[in-house]
Amino acid sequence: MITGWRSFKKWLNQRLWLGLLLLGLFSLSAVLLLGHLRSHLTASPTLPSAPPSIATPSPIVAPSSPTAPLTPSKQVGGVTQSPDTEPSVTEEEQAAQERAKAELLASRASIDSVVDMQVAIALAKSEVTVAVSSDSRLLNETGEAIQTLTPGAAYIAQADGASILFDGASMGQFLWVEPPIDGVFQLGNRTYRGRLLLACAEGKLWAVNYVSMKNYLNSVVPSEVSPSWNMEALKAQTVAARSYALTYYFHPVNSLYHLGDDEYFQVYSGVATEADRTREAIDATAGEFVSYQGGIVESLYAASDAIVAEAFQGKGMSQLGALSLAEQGYPYDRILSNYYPGTSIGKIVQDF
Incomplete structure (x- = not known):
């Protein structure tokens, strides 16, 4: 802290x-x-002349929505608290209801797995090195898959004005590295879960980890x-x-x-x-x-x-x-x- x-x-x-x-x-x-x-x-870096898409840098969006909003704890796992008076049920029916409720709660996704944090893990760098643990997609800012990254290789991302040179090829202002759900990526000497966003402005790179x-x-x-x-x-x-x-x-x-x-x-x-x-x-x-x-x-x-x-x-x-x-x-x-x-x-x- x-x-x-x-x-x-x-x-x-x-x-x-x-x-x-x-x-x-x-x-x-x-x-x-x-x-x-x-x-x-030191002042947080500002990406000058960035397009409006910088607020959501890619059409790749956060995980799928639940069908209803989140609220503080009036409900637990989507199961509404019981009213003061309930119809009478047998012990067998009560036990079946409790089992069903337990199964429902056990099957729901943890809210901690639904909310994605966006954490800056590299600021204003001239270049960074990226690696992956398993075959991973490289996507451009429109969400198009443009390359498959393979384990064992080290990929150099460099700032070139307002564009990123990735493995020697000009790729635009934003790039996503998207491992499979159980995969990880490396930036420099650290390993991370989730996805990696690379953004470029004024000859510098920013790296942001999208992680649950x-x-x-x-x-x-x-x-x-x-x-x-x-x-x-x-x-x-x-x-x-x-x-x-x-x-x-x-x-x-x-x-x-x-x-x-x-x-x-x-x-x-x-x-x-x-x-x-x-x-x-x-x-x-x-x-x-x-x-x-x-x-x-x-x-x-x-x-x-x-x-x-x-x-x-x-x-x-x-x-x-x-x-x-x-x-x-x-x-x-x-x-x-x-x-x-x-x-x-x-x-x-x-x-x-």
């Missing part, structure tokens, strides 16, 4: 709460931010804290990290990406840091975020109470403090309410 005096500058640049934002496939009630931090220590919230958190949580920590501390870290990411999902740094991959935002390292215990914490809290009056809180956090006091005027979670509370028997929701007073745990669910 953010450490040191540099972060104090961030805290001073506060933003107002966000109102209700509607997204074609999802709806969240009142998206509110606590002191949204917007300025980077689940796989984003699978990297962020163990990059921020040790997977060996108490499970309740891991759950608290997970919910805080998801809530922080969601604020940038709805209020991104710019039209090209939601947020960066370094400690100024949250540390995102690709697949190298993934661990079983943090996956368990992520699965156990799927869709949960820090909520204030139904909205999403930008849940700031840092390593210690001293850094939280220095960087955020005491308004944030101490990771070491959260660990101490977990070891004293605090569940993760109490840990979070201790550091974010007046908040509760909200949950995004997928309706059917």
